[in-house]
Amino acid sequence: MKKFVHSSKSIRADIFFRWLTVLGAVIVVLVVGGIVLTLLLHSRLSIKQFGLGFFISRLWNPVTGEFGAASSIYGTIITTLIAMLLAGPAALVIALFLVELAPPKLSRTVGLGIELLAAIPSIIYGMWGLFVFAPFMASHVQPALAKTMPYLPLFRGPPMGIGILSAGIILAIMILPFICAVTREVFMMVPELLKEAAYAMGGTTWEVTRKVTIPYGLHGILGAMFLGLGRGVGETMAVTFVIGNNHNISASLFAAGNSIASTLANEFTEASEPLYLSALIELGLALMVLTFGFQAVAHLWLKSIRKTTGVGL
Amino acid sequence: MKPRSKAKRIFVNRLIMAISAAVSGLFLFILGWVLYAVIMRGGAALNVSFFTRLPTPPGVPGGGLANAIIGTLMMTVLAIAIGVPIGLLAGIYLSEFGQESRFADVIRFMCNVLMGTPSIIIGMFVYALLVVPAHRFSGYAGAAALAILMLPVVMKTTEDILKLVPNTLRESALALAAPRWKVTLGVVFRAGKSGLLTGILLAIARISGETAPLLFTALNSPYWPRRFQEPTANLTVTIFNYAMSPYTDWQQKAWGASLLITVSVLLLTVIARFALAERRK
Numbered sequence: 001m002k003k004f005v006h007s008s009k010s011i012r013a014d015i016f017f018r019w020l021t022v023l024g025a026v027i028v029v030l031v032v033g034g035i036v037l038t039l040l041l042h043s044r045l046s047i048k049q050f051g052l053g054f055f056i057s058r059l060w061n062p063v064t065g066e067f068g069a070a071s072s073i074y075g076t077i078i079t080t081l082i083a084m085l086l087a088g089p090a091a092l093v094i095a096l097f098l099v100e101l102a103p104p105k106l107s108r109t110v111g112l113g114i115e116l117l118a119a120i121p122s123i124i125y126g127m128w129g130l131f132v133f134a135p136f137m138a139s140h141v142q143p144a145l146a147k148t149m150p151y152l153p154l155f156r157g158p159p160m161g162i163g164i165l166s167a168g169i170i171l172a173i174m175i176l177p178f179i180c181a182v183t184r185e186v187f188m189m190v191p192e193l194l195k196e197a198a199y200a201m202g203g204t205t206w207e208v209t210r211k212v213t214i215p216y217g218l219h220g221i222l223g224a225m226f227l228g229l230g231r232g233v234g235e236t237m238a239v240t241f242v243i244g245n246n247h248n249i250s251a252s253l254f255a256a257g258n259s260i261a262s263t264l265a266n267e268f269t270e271a272s273e274p275l276y277l278s279a280l281i282e283l284g285l286a287l288m289v290l291t292f293g294f295q296a297v298a299h300l301w302l303k304s305i306r307k308t309t310g311v312g313l
Numbered sequence: 314m315k316p317r318s319k320a321k322r323i324f325v326n327r328l329i330m331a332i333s334a335a336v337s338g339l340f341l342f343i344l345g346w347v348l349y350a351v352i353m354r355g356g357a358a359l360n361v362s363f364f365t366r367l368p369t370p371p372g373v374p375g376g377g378l379a380n381a382i383i384g385t386l387m388m389t390v391l392a393i394a395i396g397v398p399i400g401l402l403a404g405i406y407l408s409e410f411g412q413e414s415r416f417a418d419v420i421r422f423m424c425n426v427l428m429g430t431p432s433i434i435i436g437m438f439v440y441a442l443l444v445v446p447a448h449r450f451s452g453y454a455g456a457a458a459l460a461i462l463m464l465p466v467v468m469k470t471t472e473d474i475l476k477l478v479p480n481t482l483r484e485s486a487l488a489l490a491a492p493r494w495k496v497t498l499g500v501v502f503r504a505g506k507s508g509l510l511t512g513i514l515l516a517i518a519r520i521s522g523e524t525a526p527l528l529f530t531a532l533n534s535p536y537w538p539r540r541f542q543e544p545t546a547n548l549t550v551t552i553f554n555y556a557m558s559p560y561t562d563w564q565q566k567a568w569g570a571s572l573l574i575t576v577s578v579l580l581l582t583v584i585a586r587f588a589l590a591e592r593r594k
Contacts, residue, residue: 094336101330127350284433
């Protein structure tokens with residue numbers, strides 16, 4: 001490389017290299033811009049045709065060309081809600097276990113296990129959900145739920161295994177590792193001094209956690225929850241396998257339903273009519289807006305805790 | 314604070330601790346349950362013809378998914394060839410040139426947005442960009458979708474790793490009159506080599522099990538992947554199609570493919586983790 005040194009050639013090579021890296025960065029902007037533009041452009045037809053009614057209409061009939069997103073949006077919200085109700089508290093207590101309770105060796109093993117859970121692809125959970133977990137739900141869990149709480153409309157109907165409830169539970173298993181990882185970091189960020197002061201006052205581990213650790217890291221924990229929410233909303237394959245794929249809104253959690261992502265996975269390649277395709281792309285647009293919203297909130301809150309503690313996540 | 318008896322406080326503490334240990338145990342159990350199902354059912358489906366033969370119609374015994382294995386490998390390699398260089402360049406820009414500038418912050422924000430975008434939406438984007446104009450599903454489109462998925466992962470780890478390289482290294486190389494590109498590729502990259510490799514491995518692990526972005530791009534095919542301009546066979550979409558079919562021999566093949574995917578993803582993840590742990594030491 002001696003010949004480059006101090007020559008104009010070397011300066012030109014440097015300028016070229018710099019612009020090459022800028023190009024790489026610009027490609028990222030182009031891709032994100034392209035995604036948003038594509039969704040907006042291709043959903044125009046459906047937006048013009050159905051207006052805001054698209055989001056409240058329960059009709060979904062490709063034959064007559066009538067499309068409404070209500071059942072998909074309902075399914076997305078309910079499955080994600082079930083997932084958050086299960087995974088949120090579970091992630092909190094597992095993080096507590098990892099940080100405060102378990103001996104270091106056990107903590108590392110459990111931590112690795114949770115990390116592996118996060119690495120398993122969505123479609124594998126789908127296979128397990130459809131062939132192993134759904135039959136288990138149908139034969140054990142759903143009859144038991146129906147028996148103990150017969151007055152609740154949530155647990156009525158035939159126990160088929162597949163349906164909204166199973167999809168929600170599998171979603172919970174899938175987002176838990178992400179929430180848990182961030183919550184654990186947040187717990188570890190709490191200054192030892194604060195915790196030791198609380199212990200010195202005679203607090204038990206749980207009291208210190210509830211009155212010092214959790215309030216101190218509240219923003220971070222909420223950020224972790226929203227991160228999980230953003231992930232759960234867009235999760236596609238596992239949900240598609242077990243949700244039953246039915247454009248239906250039912251009070252029962254045992255019923256088959258669908259989510260925005262599962263509708264897209266099932267129907268996108270079948271959509272031959274321009275209006276059908278456009279309606280599906282409008283669903284995609286709604287999904288993009290939802291995930292972006294959740295993630296924006298998550299990053300905002302995680303950023304604020306990082307600023308106050310000065311430790312990177 | 315309300316005065317409470319010591320016994321009660323200790324009891325509540327023990328109860329919560331027991332619950333947290335039980336929930337942790339439950340999730341390890343679920344991990345074991347998933348792995349057990351995949352290994353038992355998938356192991357039963359694997360044999361020599363699984364790796365060497367084309368799929369057979371339902372009901373016809375034998376056959377394999379050799380075409381899907383090759384198709385997945387081909388698309389993954391092409392995705393790496395596209396996604397890794399762009400991700401590396403963008404990461405270099407952020408750590409070496411952009412740093413704290415306004416534009417670099419915009420790029421970081423875009424990278425986060427892309428990281429959080431559901432993979433099925435990336436599939437739709439590539440469908441509109443490559444499949445619609447060409448009037449056909451293709452292996453190229455599939456590889457492009459996977460490359461987009463890799464991009465933010467490679468980019469973020471590259472930036473993080475390069476930032477860890479001490480500035481004194483850069484300064485001493487520049488003081489020897491080495492050009493900037495030489496400093497970056499020859500000195501900074503060498504210092505962060507194992508970290509960069511880890512990032513790339515994690516990115517590959519992320520795309521190895523992806524199904525949603527391939528559904529509308531590569532589609533699937535029962536034939537050998539001869540040309541990339543056609544729908545290309547791949548393992549994950551095959552799992553989806555076969556699992557949803559009513560034929561038990563197809564479902565069994567789906568389990569075999571699931572085992573293959575799970576093993577490769579977990580292997581990549583564990584290798585990457587150990588490489589990272591080694592580095593931290």
